Amino acid sequence: QVQLVESGGGLVQAGGSLRLSCTASGIIFSSNHMGWYRQAPGKQRELVATMRTSGSTNYTDSVKGRFTISRDNAKNTVYLQMNSLKPEDTAVYYCRMFRFGDYWGQGTQVTVSS
Secondary structure (H helix, E strand, O other), X not given: OOEEEEEOOEEEEOOOOEEEEEEEXXXXXXXXXXXXXXXXXXXXXXXXXXXXXXXXXXXXXXXXXXEEEEEEHHHOEEEXXXXXXXXXXXXXXXXXXXXXXXXXXXXXXXXXXX
């Protein structure tokens, strides 16, 4: 059974930083692409960042230069380092694994206060 477990969310002041983690089990992590998505109240879920098995990355424009996605295949974990956080970054952040299947974590809340 595939499981993705996120952690690292919380409450932070504007300008602060958080690092999200997502650890996978039950699947060959290194063979799959990984991504972070977020959903704010009343809005659709949107892509934040992805990292393919090749190491190539993609970011939505609003987080470029502030967020960094990385992965550690030895730990079956993908990270999202979030710096210079803004109140508009407030959302539930979800981890996604895709390529061989499509799997989602349960989400972790990030709240940025002004």
